[in-house]
Amino acid sequence: MKNTVILAKLQTAIGAPAVPTGADDAMLVTNPSHTPVSATMVSRDLIRPYFGTSQQLSAGVHTELSFDVEIAGSGVPGTPPAWGLLLVGCYFAETVTDGSDVKYAPVSLKPDTPLTIYYYLDGLLHQLTDAYGTVSFDLESGAIPKMTFKFMGAYNAVTDTPLPAGTDFSKFLTPKLALSANTSWSMFGYTGPLKSLSLDIANSLNWFQLIGEEGAEVDDRQPTGKIVMELSKVSDQDWWTAAKDATLGPLTVQQGMMAGNIVLxxxxxxxxxxxxxxxxxxxxxxxxxxxxxxxxxxxxxVITVK
Structure with missing residues (x-):
């Protein structure tokens, strides 16, 4: 999809929309998908002396937007990556250690700083305010590692607006392919050949509506994933017993090997x-x-960028 730009900026508070700019807040994305008007339709179910559909009224009107972002670091250890604010909007807390790393850990309380997202499409501007989301991560051998974000935010009137001037994507590094030279992993201490791995934070993202208050929120998360690896010997790793016994153990994946472009x-x-x-x-x-x-x-x- 061409003639498209997505800008995102954290708000200072719920109900206080931010004003993202192309120079400071542009997101380098792929595969955008947008539902400009999402709602629950309530039928009037009218009784009349003839056949025909009843008018449906809109409740819980909001906007949804999803897109992919490449997994790469910030270029400098201890500097948040350009996509870090998107994780904050997905119920992650950001902890910066200057000169060392930036950690993102999930939280269970609603962040006070939702996102304002501008979606420009071919001369139209769609705005999501008070937006929250969920995210998944995909690594496959020989491919570009990516994050998939889905956001839900308050509906704002669509306007005729040209693309922003001076759009700057320089904060986004060129990603490294998921290859032996760039990627390492371990699960239960096993590090054999890996074909693909996906991890989904699986936030339960909902639009709630009460008289006097409505908005996007996350009311639970049930993180899941999928893994595909070369079939190993039982003596290398007994996955079958681990599955039977519901064994719990550590899983780590590192993308990138050079300081400033490592995501763990x-x-x-x-x-x-x-x-x-x-x-x-x-x-x-x-x-x-x-x-x-x-x-x-x-x-x-927990995601560490360093």
């Missing part, structure tokens, strides 16, 4: 289940579903 994913209590087999180029593969449980609370998936 850590799940201290991962579980594998629903094992199955597949084939790729006559090579046997093991597939599994993943569950990510908290260890001490709000730590089931």
């Amino acid at each position: 994913f850590e799940a201290p209590q991962a579980q594998i289940s629903n094992l199955s087999y597949s084939d790729q180029n006559s090579k046997a593969l093991l597939n599994g579903d993943l569950g990510l449980s908290p260890q001490n609370g709000n730590d089931e998936l």
